[in-house]
Amino acid sequence: MIYQRSSALFSAAQKVIPGGVNSPVRAFKAVGGDPIFVKEAKGAYLYDEDGNRLIDYINSWGPMILGHAYPPVVNAVIEKAKKGTSFGMPTQIETKIAELAVSMVPNIDKIRFVNSGTEACMSAVRLARGYTKKDKIIKFAGCYHGHSDSFLIQAGSGAVTFGSPNSPGVTQGTAKDTLLARYNDIEQVERIINLNKGKIACIIVEPVAGNMGCIPPAKGFLEGLRSLCDTHNILLIFDEVMTGFRLAKGGVQELLGVNADIVTFGKVIGGGLPVGAFAARKEIMTYLAPEGPVYQAGTLSGNPLAMAAGLAMLTELNKNEKVFKSLAQKTEYLHKGIAEALHENGVIHTINRIGSMISVHFDKDPVIDFDSAAKGNNDTFKKFFHGMLEHGIYIAPSAFESWFITDALTYDDLDETIAAVHKVAKTL
Ligand code: PMP
16 A cells, blocks of 8 residues: 555654644554554545545544444534534533433433543542542553543553653652552552552542553452442542443443442543543532532533534434444454464464454463553564555554444454455464
């Protein structure tokens, strides 16, 4: 495939945008080469500036669960835009999407909308600190909760891809309040809590991790966190920015039957527009301004276009719950096909999958935490990435990312992908 025009556009972008991109993972730094500039997308396909068609396994890093340019979402945005794009005043559509979200997700009474997953997680932690009147938080190595200061301590995703899991610019003062634990290691969490008795406001966790590749929680891990939080008066925050409205209508709380105290959302909830949200039971949410003392605000929060896209998306998912089963079946089919192709060609690998999240790790051992994820062979990943791209298959340009399956994929698309893996596997 030819990517001449993309390369030229990237050169122009680099002159005026740091690294040529507005979010680091978009650059192909971890895999080498120039990023691809997309022109438009429809369903499961991206069409780039050079006229190539690519099957998309990133889907805007999660939001496009029903495919690109999904008509009900696009139409809702167009109709809304004709009536004004921002007011900074309350609108009815905010209540409508809030009512729908609260009805779909277990264990929440109220939800506040923001503009990104970062804002959602940052605000959730502030709320937890205000509510519990404690300062420290526990996060897990390799989990990513956005780029707010408290989270850039052993962060996953782009932060680790670019070798800066601890970013310069985060002060020692902030870093000392973030305590780090190993994902899936409940004993270590308990030890940390015992060493910091009475000081921990919350534990924030990706209940299914997606930022060190996909890593489902070990049996008993989430239940263990729940019980430790109950015992020690700590709030449990599920960061469902990736998993919310993706793994089930009610996210991981529903899928795995463990309740969180605060849940954060992003990606799917905005239908492809900039939306994040955080939600909890009444007694916690009333702690938030203007009802309560914990401050949080936003000029464009609850923006009408964003709310229209989100409402259209959630409405579709709510009325067609079969979509979650269909997504899981497609992902399982893909898993089997990829595993067979790699196995036949003697490529050492481990595949993690849950629902419509999947990742291929080039290592023989189980991938259960950040250390095991980091052990994967990055040279093999690079070759795999570029090989797939040559065959028109677009996966995330980093081994530390999950693939996001969209229901717009047909079984023919999946077969085309598996056929590409067969060819690429021979070169690894
Ligand atoms: N939490 C998780 C689990 C995420 O995957 C991400 C983004 N990949 C974020 C938070 C941050 O969301 P945003 O990029 O919208 O700020």
